[in-house]
Amino acid sequence: MPRGFSLEVRRAYWELLRKSRNRPQEQRAELLHDIWRKSPLKSRTPWREQEFLVVDAETSGLQVKDSELLSLGWVVIRDGRVPLQSARHILIRPEKGVGESATVHQLRDCELEEGMTEAEALLELLQAACGRVLVFHHAPLDMAFLNRACWRSFRLPLLMPVVDTMAIEKRTLEHKHVPLVRNTLRLSTCCSRYGLPPGTVHNALSDALATAQLLLAQVAHKGGDVRLGDLL
């Protein structure tokens, strides 16, 4: 997964964005262009000076090919804090039913009927992500779904710098030679390792908040001047 991009990748993506702007049916790709332009990511940036958007997605399954996005939740980290004012929770109207996964995230079809379309949800997420670094716990899964949504809307992948709290935790534990067993890297297990309150039910917003708190704790435990590059 993206941990910074090579110059070649940047150039190629930029070219893609530039071309898509000229295609009238994809005017909305303007937004992706904006995001890319406003992400002057410097790995030397002190982490407090960088804003983050901590996101969690609930899906109807773990396989991208036969599952759908059901909800998104996020909070912002600004100046090393999480202002709860930034909390946002979005329900997404699925094209198919929720199926078995309702038992995990407690989202029912009737509630989701009131939600927005995946494209609308993505648009709002991208607006919030502008100028910020995305944060997930286990980023590959969430990013796979977001990437597909992005592809559907813009015919383009979502290429953004991403911080993965699970990867950070994995590196830390490996550094300490802690054996990784089942559940070691689960969000709730990671949170309790730092004495953070356990999340309640599976819910995109409360998991996003838990992930944000986990990142704050991880950064605090790194100590010293933590820079953006230390997290990517």
Next chain:
Amino acid sequence: MNEETRHNPELNAIREFLTQCIPFDQLSDRELDAILPSLEVTYFRRGHVFKPDDDGGLRIVRSGAAELRTESGQLVDRFGEAVSFNLRGLAQEQPDIRATLIEDSLIYLVPEARYQELRKEHREFDRFFHSQRSRRVRRAARREDASSEMTRGIRDIMSQRLITVSPNQSIQFTAQRMTEHRVSSVLVMEGEALRGIVTDRDLRSRAVAEAIDMSRPIADIMTAAPETLCSDATLFDATLFMTQKGYHHIPVADRNPDAAGESDCCTGKVLGILTSSDLMLARRNDPVHMVQHLGRKRSAAEIKGILSAIPDLLIQWAEAGTRVHQVSHMLTAISDAVTIRLIRLAEEELGPPPAPYCWLGFGSQGREEQLLGGDQDNALVIADSVREQDLEWYRQLSKRVCDGLDECGYIYCPGGIMATTDEWRQPLRNWRETVDRWSRSPTADALMRVSIFFDIRPVYGDEQLGLQLQQHMLQRTRGNSIFLAALAENVLDSPPPLGIFRRFVVEHDGEHRDQLNLKKRAVIPIVDIVRIHALANGLPQVNTFARLKALAESRSMSISDSRNLQDALQVIMQTRLEAQAQQLVAGQRTSNYLNPDELSKLVRKQLRDAFGVVKDAQQTVRLRYRPGL
């Protein structure tokens, strides 16, 4: 940016948490929802220090722990989850206040502006932080830690009562004067000028051992031109000086205003004398010394003076987290010492007792479960050999002791359970008849009046008399189903304090409206329950914890029931101790009342659990003893 205030039911967990934080529990759900968006989540490592001039705001500990200290390191408060603090507010009375995290902590921050808005909008909310501030600061002001103890000036420790003789007075006269004033040293003065000092030891080694003529002037054996301590010296200076030089007595003098330079300048007016026992006594915070010194006091008024240190002790113990049964053990040891001292003083006055007797303690003193503010419950059992005409001696003794106890703060028993009541001051054979009467045809009402009699402990005198009476009582009560049923009726009469209003039953009228009487509603029910089990099984223990342990050991009660009741009593008593300490800090009179609203979430939960245990135990009593009726 899409950050407009939005209602997010997904943040329920945080709202839920806030409802468990005082005083946020006073706010409605709607009001809490309005606060949520303004919260900011922060995380800091252990050791992080917050100062008042940081960016302000109310900090709520979500997880972790913190302590408040003054810059000089004096501890003001220590707390954990669900407690909040606003340093700017605290700094108004304690400018150098600091909050230090003692664990890694997740902290919710209500920004200063929003916090001030909340205080304006909600009176209850505002009042809480106002009172919290003054409470914490008062406590800080009142605390004397060990180091400040040693920096006390000696002026208020030394004896200012100067016993003096002049140099030409005789050795014998000096000895008589010392005996008369019960002192172990005198100063030899010529007018205002200090010429020497004479101690008990000088009289022994320089006069008696040398067989000197007792009519010779005292100047012959005194220590001439003794060293003095300056009146502005500290307890530390004095202790160091006296232990280094091996002095037990030293005169204290003013600085001489005429003397030049620092050295040898304490030759001014003699102000007092400091003895090594004064130094010991100055260590007021030591209960052992307190008990020792009680034994030297000559009157109830003097005893009361020593007891004035108890509140400070109690605060210290409570803050140090001393277990409550240790605290009540020490307080009982002190009240025993007071009782014994008063009895000895009365005996000195009345002459030796005409026949052996035993002073008995009942109730909380008997059970060694005293805290502050208890009344006195006592009685006298006299040997059967006593003659009718000698009974007056015991009446006189009881009057002096009970009056003295009352003067010292152990107030008269409202129910008259005192040695001054004729029924509670009898020869052993009469006592036996009284016990027989109580146990043969008991009425619940009569038993309630005398129930504390069954928590009996000899305090002074011929212990055998007390033990014989107790044995007789246990023989009469063990397995006595009629008696036990009558006792059980009283147990069931006091309802468990689980109630409707905030799930606590509080008092509905009088001075303590909306408060919970922990002693009446929680301690006494447990004591009553345990007493009935102990009596039914003929156990000689009186302390409730000891009774519970003995009940479990003798298999008269299941181990888990015994443990549950011990834990419940421990929680309730500990809460009561801490409440009393807080009342003392706030400068209030100690009582057994507390306001359930002021309890922390954790303590509330513990109390509720404890009350649940009491309720179950009452059920057991109902099932086991009531059918006897």
